[in-house]
Every structure is written in structure tokens, then in C-alpha cells.
Amino acid sequence: MTTESLVTEPLYRQTPYQADFEATVLAVDETGIVLDRSLFYPMGGGQPGDAGTLTMEDGTHLAIHDTRRDTSGTVRHLAADGVTLPKIGDRLRGTINWSLRHQRMRVHTALHLLSVVIPAPVTGGSIGDNQGRLDFDLPEATIDRESVTHELNKLITADYPVTTEWITDEELDARPELIKTMSVKPPRTGGSVRLVRIGDIDLQPCGGTHVASTSEIGPMRVRKIEKKSRHNRRVSIILEE
Ligand SMILES: [Zn+2]
Numbered sequence: 001m002t003t004e005s006l007v008t009e010p011l012y013r014q015t016p017y018q019a020d021f022e023a024t025v026l027a028v029d030e031t032g033i034v035l036d037r038s039l040f041y042p043m044g045g046g047q048p049g050d051a052g053t054l055t056m057e058d059g060t061h062l063a064i065h066d067t068r069r070d071t072s073g074t075v076r077h078l079a080a081d082g083v084t085l086p087k088i089g090d091r092l093r094g095t096i097n098w099s100l101r102h103q104r105m106r107v108h109t110a111l112h113l114l115s116v117v118i119p120a121p122v123t124g125g126s127i128g129d130n131q132g133r134l135d136f137d138l139p140e141a142t143i144d145r146e147s148v149t150h151e152l153n154k155l156i157t158a159d160y161p162v163t164t165e166w167i168t169d170e171e172l173d174a175r176p177e178l179i180k181t182m183s184v185k186p187p188r189t190g191g192s193v194r195l196v197r198i199g200d201i202d203l204q205p206c207g208g209t210h211v212a213s214t215s216e217i218g219p220m221r222v223r224k225i226e227k228k229s230r231h232n233r234r235v236s237i238i239l240e241e
Contacts, residue, residue, distance in 0.1 A: 008075035009037035012050070013164075013194070016105065016209040019098040025090045032068065032076025033086065039096050040077055042069030046125045046132075047108055047208045049078075052096035056086060064094075073189070100129060101209065103239065106217045107132040109162060109198075109210040110152065110237060113217075115180050116202050117151040118143055122181040123232055127208075131223065131238035138233040145222040148235065152220055159215040160199030166192045172205065180204050 006026050011018070023035040033054070043049035049067035054077065056062070062085070066078045077094075079085065086092060104127055111132050115122055124135035172178060172193045181204070196206040198214065211217060219240035226234045 006034050007073040008035055008069075010073075010075070011037050011039045012041040012209060013207070015039070017212070019101075020093060020095050022091065022093055025086045025088055025092065027088060028085050032078045033062075033064075034074055034076055035092075035094070038067075038075050038077070039094060040064065040067040040075065041096075041101065041104075041209050042067045042075045044069060045206060045208045046111075047104055047127045050096045050101055052094060054079075054086070055093045055095065057091055060084070062086070102211075103130050105209045105211045106239060107237070108208050109214065110156070110217045110220050112162075112196065112198055112202050112204070112206070112210070113152055113155045113214065114148075114235060114237060115204075116155060116198075117148055118235065120233075125181065131236060133234055133236040135228065135232045135234050137231045139230055141227070141233075143225060143233075143235070145225055148225075149220070149222045152222070152237065155201065156214050156217045156220065158199075159213050160201060161213050162210045163197050165195050165197060167195060168192050178204055 011021055018039055021039045023037050025033060026036050027034040040050040040052060052064050054062040054064060062079055062083060064077045064079055068076045107127050111125060111134055114134055118136055120136040120138040122134050123137050126133055169188055169191055193205050194207055195203055196210060197203045220237050221240055223236040223238045228234050
């Protein structure tokens with residue numbers, strides 16, 4: 001499969017609350033199905049790739065179990081082995097697994113808040129279905145489960161709006177303090193970088209999907225705090241319900 005000009009329009013970035021979309025197949029092979037546009041979030045920035053269904057014009061369904069993206073902007077939808085794949089030029093309807101995605105949006109946004117509650121450099125992180133974690137460069141044991149849970153839920157219920165904006169690569173280079181997560185490269189696209197703003201409390205580069213306001217996260221609690229190494233204190237959080 002040539003990756004030349006196989007750029008997928010990232011609908012997941014523009015309309016994260018939409019679950020259905022129509023698209024045309026640009027390429028197909030064992031590495032995945034490439035569409036001209038997609039709501040399926042491709043794995044990145046600690047957030048897993050979306051799952052869902054592609055529905056062909058004849059009504060047959062194709063299950064997608066994961067989504068990946070390469071540096072050139074090609075999004076690949078991964079189907080199970082042995083299924084009948086669509087052909088280049090086919091029109092189809094995509095539907096993401098919304099309940100899974102929405103849980104990940106809630107957890108992802110909560111991790112931004114966690115980085116506000118714990119103002120230490122972030123060295124890693126990941127998002128599961130109803131839980132997530134961040135690793136902090138925090139050598140001393142200055143945090144405890146109860147107080148972090150309390151502060152996190154205070155920010156959630158304060159209902160801060162979550163919005164996005166774009167700056168140029170040069171502007172980001174001039175403001176390195178915006179980069180909190182040292183392990184994840186800022187998502188640079190065609191000379192600009194997407195920033196996610198949470199009210200007046202957080203602003204950082206991020207290419208993931210988020211809820212529109214923090215109260216939508218719902219109650220969360222710190223599940224555990226583990227010291228993994230001198231420069232790695234792991235804080236795991238989980239949705240309460
Ligand atoms: Zn984010």
C-alpha cells in the first residue's frame with residue numbers, strides 16, 4: 001500500500017461527540033482499511049484506538065477492533081483476519097463504539113485534571129476503558145490517595161469548559177512550559193499544534209478526545225499510588241460507577 005496522498009480527514013478531532021459518518025475507501029490491504037475521513041480515533045498519546053463497525057452499501061457489517069495512524073496522517077482501521085474486505089472506492093458508513101469512546105474521553109479529560117492537582121513533570125501515562133494513569137517525576141512521597149481524590153473531584157464538579165485551539169510550531173517552541181508530558185511528543189500537524197484548554201486551570205498540547213466540560217467526567221477516585229522508581233510515581237484513577 002502506498003501512503004502517498006492517503007490522508008484521512010480526522011473527524012474525531014473536529015466532532016468528538018459524533019458516532020456515525022460516511023466515507024469512501026482509499027486503500028485496503030492486510031495492514032488495514034484506509035478511509036478518506038474517519039471518526040475512529042487512532043491510538044496515540046496514551047489513548048487506545050477506537051473500535052466499531054463499518055457498514056457496506058449492501059448492508060454487510062465489518063467489525064473494526066482497533067485503529068492506528070502513521071506520521072503521514074494515514075488512519076488504518078483494523079479488521080479481523082479472514083473477513084471479506086471492502087474495495088477501493090466503496091462507500092460505507094462507519095460507527096464507533098460510542099460507550100467505549102465516551103468512557104475514554106472522560107478518563108482522558110480527568111488525566112488532564114490530575115496533572116493540575118499534581119504539578120510535577122509527567123513522565124508517562126495511559127488510558128484504559130474506565131481508568132487511566134499518569135507517571136510523575138515526584139521523588140518524595142508528598143501526595144496521598146484521599147487528598148488527590150478530593151482535589152480531583154473538586155475540579156470535576158467545578159464544571160470547567162474544555163476547548164481546543166491551535167498555535168504554530170514556532171509559538172510552541174517559544175513556550176516550552178506548555179509541554180507537561182515529557183514522554184509524548186506534541187501532536188504537530190502541518191506546522192501547527194493543537195492545544196487543549198480546561199477553563200483557566202490547564203493548557204497543554206494534546207491530540208486526544210475530551211469531554212466538553214469537566215462535570216461530564218463524573219466522580220473518580222485514586223485507585224493507587226505506586227513508586228515505580230526514583231523518577232516515577234504512578235497515580236492510577238478509576239471512574240466511580
Ligand atoms: Zn488530552
